[in-house]
Amino acid sequence: MPEAGMERMEKIRATLEAALSVKAEKPVVLDVREVSSFADTFVLVSGRSDRQVRSIADRIERRLRGVGERPLGIEGAESGRWILMDFADLIVHVFLAEVRELYDLERLWSDAPQIDPGIELDASESLGAS
Numbered sequence: 001m002p003e004a005g006m007e008r009m010e011k012i013r014a015t016l017e018a019a020l021s022v023k024a025e026k027p028v029v030l031d032v033r034e035v036s037s038f039a040d041t042f043v044l045v046s047g048r049s050d051r052q053v054r055s056i057a058d059r060i061e062r063r064l065r066g067v068g069e070r071p072l073g074i075e076g077a078e079s080g081r082w083i084l085m086d087f088a089d090l091i092v093h094v095f096l097a098e099v100r101e102l103y104d105l106e107r108l109w110s111d112a113p114q115i116d117p118g119i120e121l122d123a124s125e126s127l128g129a130s
Helices: 008-020 050-066 097-103
Strands: 025-031 041-047 073-075 082-087 090-096
Touching: 008 025, 008 041, 008 050, 008 090, 025 097, 041 050, 041 097, 050 082, 050 090, 082 097, 090 097
Parallel strands: 041 090
Antiparallel strands: 025 041, 073 082, 082 090
């Protein structure tokens, strides 16, 4: 069930567009409604440096705040290795590439189907790219 603000797919698209605007890589969107009691959607993206990871998270936060979606919490911003952003029904994971590979959330949450957000991506940004 969507929050009082944006509809679910609008929020997913806004999140991805914000992340991709600062060159986030390997976006994956998981529908975790059937396998999680604390969220409906996970968005996972990667950055190549701690600075880029922080920039991606900052851009996502500013974009969603701009449309009235406030995070319940943000963790990991200091180190820039794995930033977790909790928007209640939407959890955003912004990883440093090697940290994402280490924790492999796509495998951990493999029972959750991927969602096609319906936005244009160039070939290097394709959803679920390895």
